[in-house]
Amino acid sequence: xxxxxxxxxxxxxxxxxxAIDDTFAEAFGMSGTGVIITADTAKWARQSAVTMTGFGTSxxxxxxxxxxxxxxxxxxxxxGRPGVRVLVFGFAPNxxxxxxxxxxxxxxxxxxxxxxxxxxxSSKRISLSGGPRFFGDGWQTARKxxxxxxxxxxxxxxxxxxxxxxxxxxxxxxxxxxxxxxKDRGGVLETCELAVAAIADVPDVITPFPGGIxxxxxxxxxxxGAPASTNEAFCPVLRGAVDSELxxxxxxxxxxxxxxxxxxxxxxxxxxxxKAVLEAGPQRGVTRVSAGNYxxxxxxxHYHLKDYLP
Amino acid sequence: MSALKLKLRTAPSQRLDLSPLVxxxxxxLSTAEIERISIxxxxxxxxxxxxxxxSGTSGGALHIEGGSDKLDKVxxxxxxxxxxxxxxxxxxxxxxxxxxxxxxxxxxxECLASNLRGGIVIVTGSAGTHLGGPLAGEKDGLAGGxxxxxxxxxxxxxxxxxRGTIVVKGRMGRNAGARMMGGTIVxxxxxSAGAGVQMRRGTLIGPSLEAPSATFVDCGTHDLLIxxxxxxxxxxxxxxxxxxxxxxAPRRLMGDMSSLGKGEILLTEG
Numbered sequence: 257x258x259x260x261x262x263x264x265x266x267x268x269x270x271x272x273x274x275a276i277d278d279t280f281a282e283a284f285g286m287s288g289t290g291v292i293i294t295a296d297t298a299k300w301a302r303q304s305a306v307t308m309t310g311f312g313t314s315x316x317x318x319x320x321x322x323x324x325x326x327x328x329x330x331x332x333x334x335x336g337r338p339g340v341r342v343l344v345f346g347f348a349p350n351x352x353x354x355x356x357x358x359x360x361x362x363x364x365x366x367x368x369x370x371x372x373x374x375x376x377x378s379s380k381r382i383s384l385s386g387g388p389r390f391f392g393d394g395w396q397t398a399r400k401x402x403x404x405x406x407x408x409x410x411x412x413x414x415x416x417x418x419x420x421x422x423x424x425x426x427x428x429x430x431x432x433x434x435x436x437x438x439k440d441r442g443g444v445l446e447t448c449e450l451a452v453a454a455i456a457d458v459p460d461v462i463t464p465f466p467g468g469i470x471x472x473x474x475x476x477x478x479x480x481g482a483p484a485s486t487n488e489a490f491c492p493v494l495r496g497a498v499d500s501e502l503x504x505x506x507x508x509x510x511x512x513x514x515x516x517x518x519x520x521x522x523x524x525x526x527x528x529x530x531k532a533v534l535e536a537g538p539q540r541g542v543t544r545v546s547a548g549n550y551x552x553x554x555x556x557x558h559y560h561l562k563d564y565l566p
Numbered sequence: 567m568s569a570l571k572l573k574l575r576t577a578p579s580q581r582l583d584l585s586p587l588v589x590x591x592x593x594x595l596s597t598a599e600i601e602r603i604s605i606x607x608x609x610x611x612x613x614x615x616x617x618x619x620x621s622g623t624s625g626g627a628l629h630i631e632g633g634s635d636k637l638d639k640v641x642x643x644x645x646x647x648x649x650x651x652x653x654x655x656x657x658x659x660x661x662x663x664x665x666x667x668x669x670x671x672x673x674x675x676e677c678l679a680s681n682l683r684g685g686i687v688i689v690t691g692s693a694g695t696h697l698g699g700p701l702a703g704e705k706d707g708l709a710g711g712x713x714x715x716x717x718x719x720x721x722x723x724x725x726x727x728x729r730g731t732i733v734v735k736g737r738m739g740r741n742a743g744a745r746m747m748g749g750t751i752v753x754x755x756x757x758s759a760g761a762g763v764q765m766r767r768g769t770l771i772g773p774s775l776e777a778p779s780a781t782f783v784d785c786g787t788h789d790l791l792i793x794x795x796x797x798x799x800x801x802x803x804x805x806x807x808x809x810x811x812x813x814x815a816p817r818r819l820m821g822d823m824s825s826l827g828k829g830e831i832l833l834t835e836g
Contacts (some may be wrong), residue, residue, distance in 0.1 A: 334795055334798065335791055335794050335795050335798075336794055336798065371791055395828070397767060397828060398748070399750075399769075399792055399795075399796070400710075400729050400748075401795070401796060401799040402799065402803070406792060406795060408790075408792050414788060414789065414790070414791070415790060415791060415792065417791045417792055417795065
């Protein structure tokens with residue numbers, strides 16, 4: 257979620273009639289993992305993944321940022337069934353591990369016919385089965401094949417199979433972003449939907465907010481003591497009352513936030529998303545693209561919009 | 567890949583301990599140095615050169631031409647690379663092997679792959695008793711790795727096994743998986759009487775079981791996802807030697823209820 261915007265941003269570029277601010281998205285180093293959820297059908301694999309990634313928009317409020325990366329064909333899953341790869345991001349590996357324990361335990365273990373496997377090869381590993389396997393209450397059994405240990409947990413529709421460990425990376429990036437600004441709310445939303453669809457084709461990234469889109473960009477802090485509050489500079493209804501970042505015709509700002517397992521993946525997603533916006537935006541009332549940052553002092557990763565234009 | 571060849575000069579009259587002859591221990595040695603290696607052979611002190619003609623270069627595969635049931639501890643504590651034996655081997659072949667591959671193109675004696683830790687052992691003939699088992703006083707039998715015996719196996723295969731896989735394509739002897747604590751034993755022609763006696767955990771798989779014990783309970787027939795995962799793993803590491811895929815939901819017998827009771831015998835013909 258963007259929290260503020262560099263006030264000095266200036267629109268120096270223009271593509272297809274859309275102004276592009278000379279600014280950058282400021283993103284943070286995070287830890288991330290991937291798991292593959294399988295089920296008897298693609299429908300149930302996806303259902304389980306959707307449930308597991310629910311309430312996973314912001315690491316501050318939800319404990320983790322989660323999303324579906326891509327669907328996995330049966331021939332590429334450990335058990336030969338349809339699968340979905342889910343990514344989970346947190347501040348540190350132990351935080352990701354705690355989230356896995358709860359999310360897999362409550363949302364995957366409980367889902368009919370599901371199984372759960374490691375979805376990220378890495379030398380660093382965290383427990384995947386650490387919570388769910390104890391649901392077996394002593395009836396769980398382990399099976400080690402090569403270097404991989406699987407747990408079999410008896411459940412009411414058979415057995416829940418879960419891999420013991422999942423890979424984790426500390427090179428992940430959270431908070432890549434760009435803002436889509438326009439004079440028509442429906443058109444801006446439609447444009448963002450197309451951008452999210454384009455980003456979905458990029459592996460190793462997720463867009464964790466609802467449908468991949470954020471309508472509530474925030475700034476750091478609040479008069480009430482909350483860690484974040486509305487970013488009034490980008491609220492169209494406050495344009496006359498605050499030091500606004502918006503022009504007289506701007507009616508809507510939506511943000512797309514990107515988390516990725518690597519900085520390269522986030523960059524590729526930024527490029528794919530911006531391309532979609534610049535192609536689809538002009539006929540949908542999009543007038544400007546910007547990005548959220550904190551002045552460059554907080555996040556280790558800066559994605560300058562001009563470097564990711566098509 | 568270069569190979570070191572050891573050709574048996576004559577059939578040995580006494581048992582030979584070949585545990586010094588694994589690729590890791592021979593790496594970097596010249597032919598002359600290898601010929602001077604002592605082989606324990608009872609009261610009579612022998613060297614490699616007394617028993618084998620040595621050729622080729624060390625550091626890669628080891629090829630033993632000419633087998634004998636008196637060649638003991640072939641591939642013992644083998645830790646990488648490949649050992650091929652053209653013929654029979656004696657007892658304790660592959661004992662405590664860690665990684666790599668041991669390919670025995672003949673029969674193996676007792677305690678094949680005893681306390682195996684990893685790697686793959688293939689026997690084209692049959693194996694004697696205590697396949698993968700512990701030696702007297704040892705806690706664990708097979709503790710990892712994979713053993714495939716194309717022929718039959720003697721009694722007590724997989725005794726006190728903890729991890730890994732044993733596949734016997736021929737007839738399985740009595741009491742396979744006795745006191746087993748984990749891992750998988752597949753008897754492709756069926757399991758003999760006493761299979762899984764006193765087992766705590768682990769899995770025995772076969773089309774049928776001779777004289778089922780009353781201390782195993784019938785849990786019915788079930789599709790078990792783990793079998794798909796195991797089959798894929800075996801196909802990956804064994805290729806055509808992998809056990810055939812299980813087409814029908816196997817019958818699950820849990821036991822041994824006179825012990826911990828968390829093991830299972832899966833009968834693939836229902």
